[in-house]
Amino acid sequence: MMGGKPYGRAMAMTADDLRDGLQLDPLSFSVGPFWPVLPPGFSAHVTLHGDVIAEIQVTSIPYPVALPAIFRQALEKPVPIAELELARACYHLRQLSHALWVNGLESASLTVLQRIHALQPGDSLAGLRTWLRRVGFFFSAGAEKGVLGRDQAEKIGGPAARAAGIAQDTRQDDPQYQRLGFQVIYGHGSNCRARWQQWLDEAEQALSLAARAREQAVCTSDCDRVETPRGVMGRGGSPSDATFVLQELLPGLEWSEAIATIASLDLAAVSDYAEEGV
Amino acid sequence: MVETLFALLVVLGMLAVGSYAVAVIDGAAGAVLGRTAHSNVFLLPIYQCASFWLVPANTTEAPDAWAWRLAPVLYLTFAAMGLALVPWSPSFIPVDLTTGIVLWGALEPLATVAIFLHGWSANSHFPLLGAYRYVSLGLSYILVSMFVLIGVSLPAESLQISAVVESQRELWNVIRQPLGLPLFLIVGLGISFWGPLNFADSSDLAEGTSSESSGRAKLLWQFGRAAMLVAFSAIGASAFLGGWLGPVLPGPAWVILKTLFILVLLLVLGRLLPRLSPDRFLTLAWVLLLPLAFVDLVWAGVEALP
Known part of the structure; x- marks a missing residue:
């Protein structure tokens, strides 16, 4: 059996790939809000096909930035x-x-x-x-x-x-x-x-x-x-x-x-x- | 028996001293290029080791615990096997296989297995992505490495590393086959995923395959990576820079100097160059590096004709 969420973690199940229509395993996970690579406070739910972003849902916007x-x-x-x-x-x-x-x-x-x-x-x-x-x-x-x-x-x-x-x-x-x-x-x-x-x-x-x-x-x-x-x-x-621009911009990118x-x-x-x- | 023990000690010593040298050179390169004010580049690796040693080990939900522990050990073992192949002088070679080049060639794909195991067994997304990345790119490094190494064994008419060194008595392979060493250096950065070719443990994946590791497991993994870089440099020094050959100084001193030279080159390149996207590197590897490796092989073949 494939798919499902054993141990609370999403397990891969095949779906159509963005690039060439081959069946690939999507991988879904959340990133942020405390990862230094991303803006502080930003978190998102990401679905990848291989290493390509198929979908990204912003779940929390970054904290407002304080200017000088x-x-x-x-x-x-x-x-x-x-x-x-x-x-x-x-x-x-x-x-x-x-x-x-x-x-x-x-x-x-x-x-x-x-x-x-x-x-x-x-x-x-x-x-x-x-x-x-x-x-x-x-x-x-x-x-x-x-x-x-x-x-x-x-x-x-x-x-x-x-x-x-x-x-x-x-x-x-x-x-x-x-x-x-x-x-x-x-x-x-x-x-x-x-x-x-x-x-x-x-x-x-x-x-x-x-x-x-x-x-x-x-x-x-x-x-x-x-x-x-x-x-x-x-x-x-x-x-x-x-x-929210990222939701349109990132799908399809490695x-x-x-x-x-x-x-x-x-x-x-x-x-x-x-x-x-x- | 005594000789075997001595050889074992040399390989273990090389693992420890070599990895320490990697940390010192990398720290010094970072201090020069990044103008960081580290108190002492010689002591810093020891502090870092101590902190890794004392930090509690992290775990994930339902990892494959055995495989997770095994992967760094495997990777380090492959590095040690590589180091054992390095000839120090005509009379002292820890493991002088007639098929030394083939064994080194086998270690590279086996390292892929260890890296994938490390990423996969953590049961987390970033390590898994790092592992996938390495597997998708590994073949492109390994093929280049194979062709380049076949190139150096042609003039030696042997797959024995000591014979390859001996064949450079008149002219080092770095001059005889000018494409060989640059290609081999790229492979080195790839296999130990360092600098611009650090795709498996990169910052954009929160350190990829080792993002869930901490404490002693992480120390062992970093140790393995540094040791692999040393093994790579030592094999490179033997295959392209004439190994123990050189005037005045004894053979082992030349091996150390030449290995250090390649190490410095790799580490400075690692600090200087930005990371490409894996996609772009894959294209570069197949479209440019692999044909160049063919050219190197044809060059070596024509040059080896009597």
Whole structure:
């Protein structure tokens, strides 16, 4: 006999495979909410065919992420752009370091984390970019997968939307940013590689903006909306959770590609509270 | 009798010292590349061993307990058998089989069995997925390894590892068959699932086959992996870098130096390169590496013609 749940564990039973119609054993299990590879609080029920995701049901969305306090302060009063952009660069690099760790580049991930602690306006990330290109990070697991549709990208917003070619960034409407020569960076492809590059590009841009803003002592002028590293935050609301996108995005992906895709997306809602101690 | 005991001691010593060397070199590579501030790379492996030793063993619901315990022992035994084949000098070879290359070739597929057993017997999804992954990829490493090793035995006209070393007296195989060593290194990372080819115990599977292991069972498994890497490097040093051959220093010193060289190369590569997706590697292995192994074999054959 096959199938059933002996000892409470699902036992394989054949079903049609996604790829070629061969009969394969589906394997169902739950992941999260305390697995460091996934966003904290995220859990899902997954069904695999071989190592390909056949179905994923989100059972718990990630905990809202607390942004550095400066982003919320920017909604109350003008804040120094140098400080805001430095916080943005740190946030993007932290995301990138997690993606590096997930794809087996533990050493590079630690290096990036250490860079964050000593990051200064005007720092160049060219060395890091060259290093990542040379070791083949942009061709590692999942690089060409996790392609977001335009609707999905718009729903997630922020760097993920810009990596999908949507040139929207509230900073372009702020005259102070225009004074600093700000231009929206956007990518093509909308896959994991595009999002990794977007993080790197935006972090580098943020550092150079921060350097110029510090020289000229420029503060933000728009207090209605602020472009956080997670998307647009206004007085009315913060970027909301977009985890359910994964239910459409992941089926058909091989496990490591799916994990790389999750690590390339920042889907949690923004918390009403700021990050402590920053 | 004394000789057998001495050989046994050398193999056991090599297992212990070699695995310690793997941990130290890997720690040093991590410290240099990841700029981590480990207090002391020489003591760190000992602390880690002690912590594994003292941590209580985890268990899952209804594992195949015997198989779960047996798998790390089997894997370590295969590594020890591999190490026993390494010739240290013309006069000292722990196990000098006339079919040494064939035995090493048999150990590689047998290791697949041990890895699958380790993943399957835990009765949990991530170990099982790691095990499946290894089985689906194992054949692509093993085939490449076979062709490359047949390549080195052609000029020796023998399957005996000491004869393969002796055949390199004029020219090492790393120069005579330039494709051989790079291909063999890729196989090494695959068989001991290290670095970019760590598909079975990878971070995206929460350490795959060993995700449910802890304590001494996990220590033994990590020990086995490190020992397999050492065995692989030592066989590689004998097959491609001329084993005991070299000026001034005695034979065993050359074997150690060359083994260390391959170990450092493998461990640094392991730290430097990101993990590919298994799917992509499978394509790469069959479409690129296997044809290259054929080319290596034809090259070796043509070169061996009188």
